[in-house]
Amino acid sequence: MANNTPEKKEEKAVEKTNFIRNIIDEDLKTGKYDGRVHTRFPPEPNGYLHIGHAKSICLNFGIASDYNGLCNLRFDDTNPSKEEVEYVESIKEDVRWLGFDWQDRLYYASDYYEQLYQYALQLTKTGKAYVCDLGSREIKDYRGTLTEPGKESPYRNRPVEENLDLFERMRAGEFADGSRVLRAKIDMSSPNLNMRDPVIYRILKATHHRTGDTWCIYPMYDFAHGLSDSIEGITHSICTLEFEDHRPLYDWFLDQLEVYHPQQIEFARLNLNYTVMSKRKLKELVDNKHVSGWDDPRMPSISGLRRRGYTRESIRDFADRIGVAKKESTVDIALLEHCLREDLNARAPRVMAVLHPLKVVITNYPEDQVEELDAENNPEEPAAGTRKIPFSREVYIEQDDFREDPPKKFFRLSPGREIRLKHAYYIKCEKVIKDEKTGEIIELHCTYDPESRGGWTNDGRKVRGTSHWVSAAHAIKAEVRLYGHLFDRENPEEEKDDTDFKNFLNPNSLEVLGDCMVEPGLAEIRPGTHCQFLRQGYFCADPDSKPGKPVFNRTVSLRDSWAKIRKKTQNAK
RNA sequence: UGGGGCGUCGCCAAGCGGUAAGGCAUCGGUUUUUGGAGCCGAUAUUCGUAGGUUCGAAUCCUGCCGCCCCAGCCA
Numbered sequence: 001m002a003n004n005t006p007e008k009k010e011e012k013a014v015e016k017t018n019f020i021r022n023i024i025d026e027d028l029k030t031g032k033y034d035g036r037v038h039t040r041f042p043p044e045p046n047g048y049l050h051i052g053h054a055k056s057i058c059l060n061f062g063i064a065s066d067y068n069g070l071c072n073l074r075f076d077d078t079n080p081s082k083e084e085v086e087y088v089e090s091i092k093e094d095v096r097w098l099g100f101d102w103q104d105r106l107y108y109a110s111d112y113y114e115q116l117y118q119y120a121l122q123l124t125k126t127g128k129a130y131v132c133d134l135g136s137r138e139i140k141d142y143r144g145t146l147t148e149p150g151k152e153s154p155y156r157n158r159p160v161e162e163n164l165d166l167f168e169r170m171r172a173g174e175f176a177d178g179s180r181v182l183r184a185k186i187d188m189s190s191p192n193l194n195m196r197d198p199v200i201y202r203i204l205k206a207t208h209h210r211t212g213d214t215w216c217i218y219p220m221y222d223f224a225h226g227l228s229d230s231i232e233g234i235t236h237s238i239c240t241l242e243f244e245d246h247r248p249l250y251d252w253f254l255d256q257l258e259v260y261h262p263q264q265i266e267f268a269r270l271n272l273n274y275t276v277m278s279k280r281k282l283k284e285l286v287d288n289k290h291v292s293g294w295d296d297p298r299m300p301s302i303s304g305l306r307r308r309g310y311t312r313e314s315i316r317d318f319a320d321r322i323g324v325a326k327k328e329s330t331v332d333i334a335l336l337e338h339c340l341r342e343d344l345n346a347r348a349p350r351v352m353a354v355l356h357p358l359k360v361v362i363t364n365y366p367e368d369q370v371e372e373l374d375a376e377n378n379p380e381e382p383a384a385g386t387r388k389i390p391f392s393r394e395v396y397i398e399q400d401d402f403r404e405d406p407p408k409k410f411f412r413l414s415p416g417r418e419i420r421l422k423h424a425y426y427i428k429c430e431k432v433i434k435d436e437k438t439g440e441i442i443e444l445h446c447t448y449d450p451e452s453r454g455g456w457t458n459d460g461r462k463v464r465g466t467s468h469w470v471s472a473a474h475a476i477k478a479e480v481r482l483y484g485h486l487f488d489r490e491n492p493e494e495e496k497d498d499t500d501f502k503n504f505l506n507p508n509s510l511e512v513l514g515d516c517m518v519e520p521g522l523a524e525i526r527p528g529t530h531c532q533f534l535r536q537g538y539f540c541a542d543p544d545s546k547p548g549k550p551v552f553n554r555t556v557s558l559r560d561s562w563a564k565i566r567k568k569t570q571n572a573k
Numbered sequence: 574u575g576g577g578g579c580g581u582c583g584c585c586a587a588g589c590g591g592u593a594a595g596g597c598a599u600c601g602g603u604u605u606u607u608g609g610a611g612c613c614g615a616u617a618u619u620c621g622u623a624g625g626u627u628c629g630a631a632u633c634c635u636g637c638c639g640c641c642c643c644a645g646c647c648a
Binding site: 017018022043044046076078079081082135136139140143144145146147148149150177178180181183190191192193194196199201202203204218220221222225241242243244245246247248266268273279321322323324325326327328329330331332334335337338339341342345346350376379380409411412420421422423454455456463464465466467468532534535536537558559560561562563564565 | 574575576577578579580583584585586587588589595596597598605606607608609610611640641642643644645646647648
């Protein structure tokens with residue numbers, strides 16, 4: 001709460017300056033839309049949303065909110081063969097989860113089918129559209145190429161009456177799929193291929209997830225999109241760069257029909273390194289079982305990030321920080337991780353968990369004694385209070401926290417050295433017990449200093465190392481899933497054209513640890529709960545958790561300067 | 574070879590004719606009962622490039638170079 005002062009919010013709002021806001025500011029100044037700002041987020045329900053969509057959602061809803069405007073959620077559902085209710089439900093859930101509210105403005109392009117049909121009729125009546133009997137292959141041939149103009153369809157000059165009759169019969173279902181289309185009559189020699197008599201209606205005898213079998217002709221996206229924006233009174237229709245070439249076409253429809261004219265503004269979509277950002281490719285990973293589903297914690301989907309433990313706050317902060325521009329860019333995933341750490345550092349309760357347990361026997365600690373020690377829940381947030389954790393003669397520490405031959409700058413436990421067990425006592429390593437055959441270290445014999453209760457003494461002793469631990473007798477066994485990048489290339493799509501992006505999947509993106517030991521308070525943790533495993537990272541309880549058998553996802557590790565030192569000295573050698 | 578866009582630090586990104594914000598990453602230092610967090614500091618004489626206009630250009634003009642998108646009855 002203390003962090004959410006209006007002041008801080010203002011600071012952030014000031015930072016938000018981008019070319020789209022500049023345009024809106026200008027429009028507001030000139031009164032172009034009578035001071036209205038009305039945006040929309042228009043997904044097609046043919047897959048789950050990913051973080052690239054989050055950028056767009058934050059942009060559209062964020063602008064509406066900052067300018068006292070409105071933002072609609074509209075499904076552009078013009079292709080029944082690829083769309084499903086499952087996707088519309090997941091999209092609604094994800095937008096809501098991100099914290100945005102479309103209130104009563106949930107729309108579907110399919111709501112406008114009748115209106116769009118009337119528009120198409122109007123174009124036909126005014127000689128601006130015609131029914132074409134060419135097959136798809138022929139239409140393609142007639143379209144020409146990038147450098148050569150197209151040829152006019154032999155059906156281009158059909159009389160209006162005949163077009164009307166045919167179009168009405170298309171709607172009535174008299175013709176087979178693909179046998180005829182309705183086309184806009186524009187210019188077959190336009191250098192913009194979108195203007196070469198684009199198809200605006202096709203016959204598709206498919207059941208639509210909302211309109212069922214009411215229709216057997218469906219408008220093309222290019223026809224439906226701009227007109228839907230117009231119908232909704234959108235002022236600023238924000239979309240991605242690839243639609244820049246389509247804007248003249250949308251404008252053409254609007255002008256011919258003489259209807260309200262929104263302004264389209266294009267921005268560069270988000271790319272993140274070490275992952276892919278296209279619904280088609282993500283669906284491919286799901287369909288081919290390279291991941292467990294759309295919500296696999298390695299996926300850049302909103303549902304994947306959510307399951308992984310990403311917070312909506314961190315995603316929205318990320319969206320603010322990456323900015324909006326027309327330059328195509330690939331953002332370093334380290335920025336996303338930074339936003340997450342910053343958020344979780346402030347809020348996540350600290351807890352102790354040992355991922356790779358090494359048993360420590362404290363030889364001078366009374367056999368049957370158990371102490372309840374106080375542990376602070378979050379040093380960043382004193383109000384989070386403390387909790388009790390049990391301490392006894394045998395504890396587990398992390399294998400990495402002990403080295404028989406400590407390298408330079410290693411200041412954790414090693415023979416003869418002393419470290420602090422967080423919130424507990426100083427212990428000193430007296431003896432290393434090994435498996436006689438394998439030489440593997442089985443356990444450590446240590447002594448503790450009773451004067452150091454709580455992990456501190458006033459004698460000026462310098463104890464540099466601090467380890468997390470759990471009491472062996474009280475620990476709960478847990479499964480922990482560690483995640484790495486989904487791909488091992490920074491840009492899996494940029495490699496030579498004919499290589500499949502799936503070749504670059506990181507085979508080590510998932511590591512499951514089955515024998516982790518966590519403090520007893522975590523036994524019945526609710527799925528979705530965030531916490532920091534002290535010194536290791538932020539983790540989130542997975543829905544696979546069962547009472548007494550928690551499962552954790554590592555959301556992101558803590559920054560690890562020891563790992564950095566180690567890497568550096570290794571590289572130096 | 575047609576059309577539409579884009580090029581400011583390793584990655585994002587402000588800047589809109591008055592002399593290069595900010596964030597991430599990186600590197601130092603400091604602090605610390607998380608090698609976490611925090612704090613302090615460093616990091617583009619230069620804005621793809623070559624010319625031109627101007628007292629003055631990342632910002633205006635011209636040429637060149639590079640990258641992206643467009644030939645679905647997908648969105």
